[in-house]
Amino acid sequence: MLLKVQNLRIVYKNSAIIEEINFDVEKGEIFSIVGESGSGKTLTGLSILNLLPDYFKVDGRIIFKNNDILSLDSSWIRKIRGKDISCIFQDPMVSLNPVLKVGYQVAEMFIYHHNLSKKEAIKNAEKIFNELKISHVINYYPHQLSGGLRQRVMIAMAIACEPELIIADEPTTALDVTVQEEILDLLYLLIKKKGKAMILITHDINILGEYADRLMVMYAGRIMEMGSVEEIFKNPLHPYTRALLDCIPREGKKIEGIPGNVPDLKKLPSGCVFSPRCKYKMRECPIEPPSLREVIPGHFVRCYLH
Ligand code: SF4
Structure with a gap:
């Protein structure tokens, strides 16, 4: 696990x-x-x-x-x-540094996590950009890239350290x-x-x-x-x-x-939290919250119907 x-x-x-x-x-x-x-x-x-x-x-x-x-x-x-563990978020502009070239930002991962020299780190970054077929943008700044390319750069950063x-x-x-x-x-x-x-x-x-x-x-x-x-x-x-x-x-x-x-997470409905929107709601649903049950091996559900 x-x-x-x-x-x-x-x-x-x-x-x-x-x-x-x-x-x-x-x-x-x-x-x-x-x-x-x-x-x-x-x-x-x-x-x-x-x-x-x-x-x-x-x-x-x-x-x-x-x-x-x-x-x-x-x-x-x-x-x-x-x-x-690495992450990829919805908006790469929030995670990318606007004043650094994207290739260098990926190289920094190797400098920080693996203590590589700048030269070695850039070589590794080049390999990843090649693998993702984005080597042509390695010297670009984030604002010069389309949304799809920026997200590919985020993927490069996310996979850099394997x-x-x-x-x-x-x-x-x-x-x-x-x-x-x-x-x-x-x-x-x-x-x-x-x-x-x-x-x-x-x-x-x-x-x-x-x-x-x-x-x-x-x-x-x-x-x-x-x-x-x-x-x-x-x-x-x-x-x-x-x-x-x-x-x-x-x-x-x-x-x-x-x-x-x-619902607002701070003001949840009583009983089953989905009951105000549920077309199968029964009398007991808004009273007591149902528990999560394994109804078929590996398949769990939280609902009184099951
Ligand atoms: Fe609907 Fe099931 Fe919730 Fe009842 S327990 S309200 S049936 S989702």
Whole structure:
């Protein structure tokens, strides 16, 4: 097991905004966290890197290669980030330094994490740019690149030190559909070819069929359903998962959308958090929260219907 998240709970201003998060990620696996904006998926991803600001109280255990990330001191975490676990965010402009050439920014990863000389580090950066077929932009500044190329540079930075785990948070949301596919294909091939693992965080369940192995559906900071992509796409059990899948555009089918809004994580509805939007709501649903149950081996769901 590469990563094991146990009983993750995040408290903000005395409210448990994330609760009962348990999952693991195997080597070579693409594990996806899916849900609408405000479902808590990004907070979950950031907590794995211990990147949440101090005003969030994080409890539980995040075991990565036998170390509990939540109990490591900040100097250890800095060593792990980029070298063992790296991230790709939605907007590369936030992560790239606007005054440094992109090739040098990738080279810096080798200088910082592997103590290489500048010359050796640049040579390594060149190899990665070649592999990603972007060697022509190695001496460009971020503002000279298109969104797709900037995201490729982020991928170059993320894979530079061959980390065991990449956390990709909405890596293609800002890109058009063709570039989106190219970037996801690239990430998929890199992860599978090198035997690494990825947590792919997305609001778009549509993209997961081809790329993810397992998925965890989050709503209001809780797991609604979790299992293999194949099983969940074939047999979605939770009304929220079904609603997300119904939003996938298909020829001749009208997209319904999910009525209502994601609740404020600090003011959650009582009982089942999805009950105000659920068309299958029963009398007991808003009274007592259902627990997450394994209904088929490896397939978990939090709903009284199951
Ligand atoms: Fe809907 Fe009830 Fe299931 Fe919640 S527990 S998802 S309200 S049927």
